[in-house]
Amino acid sequence: xxxxxxxxxxxxxxxxxxxxxxxxxxxxxxxxxxxxxxxxxxxxxxxxxxxxxxxxxxxxxxxxxxxxxxxxxxxxxxxxxxxxxxxxxxxxxxxxxxxxxxxxxxxxxxxxxxxxxxxxxxxxxxxxxxxxxxxxxxxxxxxxxxxxxxxxxxxxxxxxxxxxxxxxxxxxxxxxxxxxxxxxxxxxxxxxxxxxxxxxxxxxxxxxxxxxxxxxxxxxxxxxxxxxxxxxxxxxxxxxxxxxxxxxxxxxxxxxxxxxxxxxxxxxxxxxxxxxxxxxxxxxxxxxxxxxxxxxxxxxxxxxxxxxxxxxxxxxxxxxxxxxxxxxxxxxxxxxxxx
Ligand code: IMP
Ligand code: MG
Numbered sequence: 001x002x003x004x005x006x007x008x009x010x011x012x013x014x015x016x017x018x019x020x021x022x023x024x025x026x027x028x029x030x031x032x033x034x035x036x037x038x039x040x041x042x043x044x045x046x047x048x049x050x051x052x053x054x055x056x057x058x059x060x061x062x063x064x065x066x067x068x069x070x071x072x073x074x075x076x077x078x079x080x081x082x083x084x085x086x087x088x089x090x091x092x093x094x095x096x097x098x099x100x101x102x103x104x105x106x107x108x109x110x111x112x113x114x115x116x117x118x119x120x121x122x123x124x125x126x127x128x129x130x131x132x133x134x135x136x137x138x139x140x141x142x143x144x145x146x147x148x149x150x151x152x153x154x155x156x157x158x159x160x161x162x163x164x165x166x167x168x169x170x171x172x173x174x175x176x177x178x179x180x181x182x183x184x185x186x187x188x189x190x191x192x193x194x195x196x197x198x199x200x201x202x203x204x205x206x207x208x209x210x211x212x213x214x215x216x217x218x219x220x221x222x223x224x225x226x227x228x229x230x231x232x233x234x235x236x237x238x239x240x241x242x243x244x245x246x247x248x249x250x251x252x253x254x255x256x257x258x259x260x261x262x263x264x265x266x267x268x269x270x271x272x273x274x275x276x277x278x279x280x281x282x283x284x285x286x287x288x289x290x291x292x293x294x295x296x297x298x299x300x301x302x303x304x305x306x307x308x309x310x311x312x313x314x315x316x317x318x319x320x321x322x323x324x325x326x327x328x329x330x331x332x333x334x335x336x337x338x339x
Contacts, residue, residue: 002166002168002169002211002212002338002339003163003169003170003171003205003209003210003211003212004023004029004168004169004170004171004211004212004213004214004339005170005171005173005196005199005200005210005212005213005214006019006020006023006170006171006172006173006214006216006277007173007176007177007194007195007196007199007213007214007215007216007271008173008174008175008176008177008194008215008216009176009177009215009216009217009263009264009267009268009271009273009276010176010177010178010217010218010221010222010223010260010263010264010267011175011176011178011179011221011222011223011224011229012040012174012175012176012179012194012224013176013218013222013224013245013247013248013254014176014216014217014218014279015216015218015277015279015280015320016042016058016172016173016174016216017042017043017044017053017058017172018042018043018044018045018058018279018320018323018325018328019214019216019277019279019318019320019328020032020042020057020058020059020170020172021044021046021058021059021060021061021325022318022325022326022328022330023059023170023339024058024059024060024061024062024065024170025061025062025325025326026328026330026339027168027339028062028064028168029059029062029065029168029169029170030064030065030066030162030167030168030169031065031066031067031068031158031159031162031167031168031169031170032057032058032059032060032065032066032067032068032169032170032171032172033057033068033069033070033155033159033169033170033171033172033203034055034056034057034067034068034069034070034073034172034174035069035070035072035073035171035172035173035174035198035199035202035203036073036074036173036174036175036192036194036199036202037055037073037074037075037076037102037125037127037130037174037192038054038055038074038075038076038079038102038125038127038249039122039123039125039127039174039175039190039249040054040174040175040249041053041054041247041248041249042054042058042172042174042248043248044058044061044325045323045324045325046061046324046325050323051087052248053083054076054079054080054083054249055069055073055075055076055079055080055083056080056083056084056087056089056093057069057170057172058172059170059172060087060089061325063092065092066092066094066158066162067089067092067093067094068093068094068095068096068153068155068158068159068203069093069094069095069096069099069155070096070099070155070156070171070202070203070204071096071097071098071099071155071156071202071203071204072099072192072201072202072203072204073096073099073100073202074099074100074101074102074127074130074131074134074192075095075099075100075101075102075142076101076102076125076126077101077142077145077147077148080095080148081147081148084151090150090151093151094151094152094153094155094158095142095148095151095152095153095155096142096152096153096154096155096156096204097141097142097143097152097154098141098142098143099141099142100130100131100133100134100139100140100141100142101130101139101140101141101142101144101145102125102126102127102130103126103130103140104126105126105129106126106127106129106130106133107124107125107126107129108126109126109129110122110124110125110126110127110128110129111124116128116129119226120187120188120225120226120227121188121224121225121226121227121252122190122225123224123225123247123249123250124250125249127190127191128190128191131191131192132191155203155204156203156204156205157204159203159204159205160204160205160209163205163209168339171199171200171203171205172199173194173195173196173198173199174194174199175190175194176194176267177194177195177215177263177266177267177270177271178263178267179194180192180193180194180195180198181193181194182195182198183195183266183270185227185228188225188226188227188228189227195270195271196210196213196215196271196272196273197271211274212274212275212337212339213271213272213273213274213275214273214274214275214276214277214317214318215267215268215271215273215275215276215277215314216276216277216278216279217259217264217267217276217277217278217279217308218259218278218279218280219259219278219279219280219281219283219284219304220241220243220256220257220258220259220280220283220284221256221257221258221259221260221263222243222245222254222255222256222257223254223255223256223257224247224250224252224254224255225252229255229257230257230260230262230263231257231258231260232255232256232257233256233257233258235253238256241256242283243256243283244256259308261308261311261312264276264308264311264312265311265312268312268313268314273312273314274314275314275315275316275317275318275332275337276308276309276312276314276315276316276317277316277317277318277319277320278305278308278316278318278319278320279319279320280320281297281301281304281305281319281320281321282320282321282322282327284301284304285297285298285300285301285304288301288321289321289322289327290321290322290324290327291321291329292321292326292327292328292329292330293329294319294329294331294334297319297329305319315331315335315337316331317330317331317332317335317337318330318331318332319331
């Protein structure tokens with residue numbers, strides 16, 4: 001019953017989408033479940049094309065993988081249906097009837113509120129206000145929308161059955177631990193729990209079913225919106241280091257800081273990480289670009305990885321070396337970890 005949960009360890013944008021897509025292909029996973037909402041943008045570069053996903057699991061790159069959206073997710077039906085059609089995944093996607101719905105009024109409220117849009121710096125997608133309505137027990141759910149009817153399925157039942165049959169399942173989290181409503185830098189957080197426990201709860205599987213928890217860190221830290229960022233660099237310094245990025249959903253320039261081991265330790269603890277993935281190592285060490293063998297990494301890059309590994313006490317199994325889904329050093333075999 002191999003169940004893998006992939007979550008972010010910093011403030012989102014660590015490259016969970018790329019890692020999930022790689023695993024979907026490499027391990028030929030049977031099923032992938034997305035949680036969270038449209039505030040998250042997962043970028044996947046596959047076959048020379050760049051996909052910016054909002055709700056469909058990044059595992060769509062494997063045409064055999066069943067794609068599901070768990071009951072804890074919060075969906076914008078228009079964005080979801082467009083994405084389903086443009087990716088041509090109509091025949092293999094399922095949506096839980098209990099997913100909550102973002103309506104136009106939620107988007108207006110998110111953008112109009114100075115507290116949300118200016119102070120917190122939300123993505124303006126209506127996610128927080130929609131979840132407020134869910135908590136007040138007056139939200140619309142996926143089962144209430146005729147246009148979603150063709151996709152409706154019992155997601156927890158599908159996942160648990162697949163696991164009973166020994167199939168491989170991935171749950172894709174969104175954002176990162178420090179944007180969690182519970183464990184993050186409150187009030188500068190998103191409107192839900194982004195930890196591994198939180199995403200399992202959103203998908204509908206209990207903690208005893210999980211085999212692997214992969215916490216994804218980027219080789220440096222980025223943050224969009226308000227809130228503290230330890231060691232934050234000036235824009236000039238970030239530019240000099242080549243660490244400037246733009247947010248997938250909002251286009252905002254991301255704030256940056258060097259890798260933070262204190263935060264990483266906490267993310268490992270709260271998520272009960274069994275493995276760590278480190279992405280964008282090629283941004284720190286350009287001569288690591290596109291490498292797929294650990295032994296070929298420049299020695300400074302290896303030292304960076306091994307120091308982190310020692311300090312976290314968890315194996316770094318996957319290392320991102322470029323944009324393409326296949327630009328990954330996979331050490332699982334060498335470390336005797338089966339998918
Ligand atoms: P909201 O999730 O749109 O309510 O925004 C709350 C905070 O979380 C803001 O600081 C956003 O920039 C941040 N945030 C939400 N989703 C993401 C994401 O996918 N990546 C990075 N930051 C995010
Ligand atoms: Mg993102």
